Amino acid sequence: MSVASSDSAVRMSRFTRTLIYLFLLLFALFYLLPLFVMVVNSLKPLSEITGGNMMALPQVWTIEPWLAAWSTAQIGVEPTGLRPYFWNSIKMVVPAVAISTILGALNGYVLTKWSFRGDKILYGLMLFACFIPFQMVLIPMARVLGVTGLAGSTPGLILVHVVYGIGFSTLYFRNYYAAFPTELVRAAQIDGAGFFRIFWRIMLPSSGPIIVVCVIWQFTNIWNDFLFGASFADFDSQPMTVALNNLVQSSTGVKEYNVHFAGAILAALPTLLVYIVAGRYFVRGLMAGSVKG
Amino acid sequence: MTATSQAPVARAQGPRPDFRTRLQEWIPKLVLSPSVALIFVFVYGFILFTLYLSFTDSRILPSYGWVGFENYDKLFRLSHWTISVTNLAIFASLYIVICTLVGLFLAIFLDQKIKGEGFIRPIYLYPMALSFIVTGTAWKWLLDPGIGLENTMHLWGWTSFQFDWIKNRDYAIYTVVLAAVWQSSGFTMAMFLAGLRGIDNEILKAAQMDGASNWQLYRRIIIPQLRPAFLSAFVILSHLAIKSYDLVIALTGGGPGRATELPATFMYSYTFTRNQMGIGASSAVIMLMTIAAIMVPYLYAELKERK
Numbered sequence: 001m002s003v004a005s006s007d008s009a010v011r012m013s014r015f016t017r018t019l020i021y022l023f024l025l026l027f028a029l030f031y032l033l034p035l036f037v038m039v040v041n042s043l044k045p046l047s048e049i050t051g052g053n054m055m056a057l058p059q060v061w062t063i064e065p066w067l068a069a070w071s072t073a074q075i076g077v078e079p080t081g082l083r084p085y086f087w088n089s090i091k092m093v094v095p096a097v098a099i100s101t102i103l104g105a106l107n108g109y110v111l112t113k114w115s116f117r118g119d120k121i122l123y124g125l126m127l128f129a130c131f132i133p134f135q136m137v138l139i140p141m142a143r144v145l146g147v148t149g150l151a152g153s154t155p156g157l158i159l160v161h162v163v164y165g166i167g168f169s170t171l172y173f174r175n176y177y178a179a180f181p182t183e184l185v186r187a188a189q190i191d192g193a194g195f196f197r198i199f200w201r202i203m204l205p206s207s208g209p210i211i212v213v214c215v216i217w218q219f220t221n222i223w224n225d226f227l228f229g230a231s232f233a234d235f236d237s238q239p240m241t242v243a244l245n246n247l248v249q250s251s252t253g254v255k256e257y258n259v260h261f262a263g264a265i266l267a268a269l270p271t272l273l274v275y276i277v278a279g280r281y282f283v284r285g286l287m288a289g290s291v292k293g
Numbered sequence: 294m295t296a297t298s299q300a301p302v303a304r305a306q307g308p309r310p311d312f313r314t315r316l317q318e319w320i321p322k323l324v325l326s327p328s329v330a331l332i333f334v335f336v337y338g339f340i341l342f343t344l345y346l347s348f349t350d351s352r353i354l355p356s357y358g359w360v361g362f363e364n365y366d367k368l369f370r371l372s373h374w375t376i377s378v379t380n381l382a383i384f385a386s387l388y389i390v391i392c393t394l395v396g397l398f399l400a401i402f403l404d405q406k407i408k409g410e411g412f413i414r415p416i417y418l419y420p421m422a423l424s425f426i427v428t429g430t431a432w433k434w435l436l437d438p439g440i441g442l443e444n445t446m447h448l449w450g451w452t453s454f455q456f457d458w459i460k461n462r463d464y465a466i467y468t469v470v471l472a473a474v475w476q477s478s479g480f481t482m483a484m485f486l487a488g489l490r491g492i493d494n495e496i497l498k499a500a501q502m503d504g505a506s507n508w509q510l511y512r513r514i515i516i517p518q519l520r521p522a523f524l525s526a527f528v529i530l531s532h533l534a535i536k537s538y539d540l541v542i543a544l545t546g547g548g549p550g551r552a553t554e555l556p557a558t559f560m561y562s563y564t565f566t567r568n569q570m571g572i573g574a575s576s577a578v579i580m581l582m583t584i585a586a587i588m589v590p591y592l593y594a595e596l597k598e599r600k
Contacts, residue, residue: 114321
């Protein structure tokens with residue numbers, strides 16, 4: 001993001017600048033190291049890993065570990081690979097992100113443009129809900145899912161993620177809409193536009209940036225969730241993170257590190273892709289003050 | 294989304310039926326109500342339920358025999374719990390301090406009109422897109438003395454190099470800090486960078502004309518202006534620390550021994566594998582109270598300020 005300030009107030013010597021570049025470069029290496037190691041070693045046969053150097057490039061390049069991780073690796077008791085779990089995750093994430101984002105947008109709209117007595121307290125309660133330790137809700141949630149027959153199912157997980165995602169999506173949209181000129185809404189009201197019409201015609205068209213921020217946030221959080229998946233899912237609904245953990249932690253047989261790495265990258269791929277494609281907007285959204293900073 | 298609101302039908306001016314107006318007044322509250330209901334039941338209702346369970350003799354299943362503070366009494370006598378809390382104290386303080394420092398310095402340095410900033414920034418930020426399970430898997434391997442960094446250094450000729458913290462009871466908790474910092478420090482960097490970009494350059498130039506050095510500029514003017522970013526970073530990092538569960542599971546599984554157990558892993562194992570639900574519930578209550586002690590004042594101040 002090239003900010004307009006063409007002449008920064010801070011000036012420094014060439015030497016200091018070199019040091020700064022070195023420091024930044026060093027940290028870039030630190031952040032890249034694990035990814036590099038994972039990618040390189042996922043392309044080696046197992047013998048090269050156990051006998052060799054993890055930093056070395058493969059002598060024999062192979063995509064065998066990737067195929068194994070995707071479709072034949074032993075996960076739990078079944079040799080299914082990560083494929084079914086990948087789809088479980090997709091089936092869970094897409095509706096959960098969509099629902100929580102829509103609810104968040106509507107909530108933010110109500111809380112900023114249709115304020116009423118007590119809305120602040122309600123918002124405070126929703127906000128606090130973002131930060132509770134989920135350990136506090138695990139036991140009753142397990143009971144409720146069991147009683148309603150949603151235990152171990154994808155709809156059950158969607159419900160869980162929507163419920164605990166609303167707080168954040170509401171936070172994003174509320175902060176964003178708070179800066180939106182209320183006069184426009186009032187003018188539209190005088191012209192006879194109703195609640196939904198104003199939302200659809202005036203609020204939504206200018207909500208692009210915050211929708212991106214909210215979708216990225218929810219997508220990464222829900223895709224990466226482990227606790228709920230581990231607690232409330234079974235084979236037909238277990239998400240990718242749980243399957244990856246089962247794959248890596250399985251104590252039977254030879255540890256196929258190359259397959260583990262391929263699996264880890266597969267599990268990380270969707271969020272990384274979202275990040276690479278839209279991460280710029282996420283940072284921009286953050287900078288626009290969607291997370292107050 | 295309602296399709297009807299899309300139709301651009303021009304409405305007639307003039308007095309509208311009364312019920313329409315009244316309906317318009319109710320719509321906002323109706324729209325908000327499902328979310329509020331969900332939050333009340335699934336968050337606050339559940340909190341009350343778990344709170345209640347923590348005073349009962351629940352074991353494998355919830356049971357309703359009232360035992361008063363017995364679970365709390367037992368909890369605080371368990372060395373397992375004491376270890377978890379101590380570990381959390383070490384982990385949280387290091388994690389928060391290191392992430393804040395690394396994030397702050399990276400942001401300040403990145404803000405010096407660095408060539409290729411657009412290239413470097415995503416490198417710092419991408420770990421936050423990963424699951425803690427992925428992070429844990431990667432670091433578990435890097436830190437493993439047999440195949441990871443130690444082995445690499447040996448192969449590169451530095452044979453006396455030793456780095457076996459992950460297998461060492463006294464140091465394993467620091468490997469959790471390392472992996473967690475790797476994952477989150479880019480995010481703190483982004484928050485500080487956002488703060489830095491929001492500072493008015495004119496003030497800085499004026500100060501510089503008055504002869505302020507770079508060091509003074511940062512110490513006296515820029516860093517104090519980042520107060521809100523510090524606060525947000527602290528709040529976000531501390532709640533992440535208290536909730537940390539996945540990373541420990543993937544990186545160390547709580548071991549070696551109990552060396553990296555945290556309250557979150559303690560709660561899970563007591564509730565779901567050791568069938569001590571009462572004690573598990575009481576540990577969750579303690580976690581909630583710790584988070585509330587940090588969050589409630591913060592949220593209160595935030596909401597009051599933005600009238």
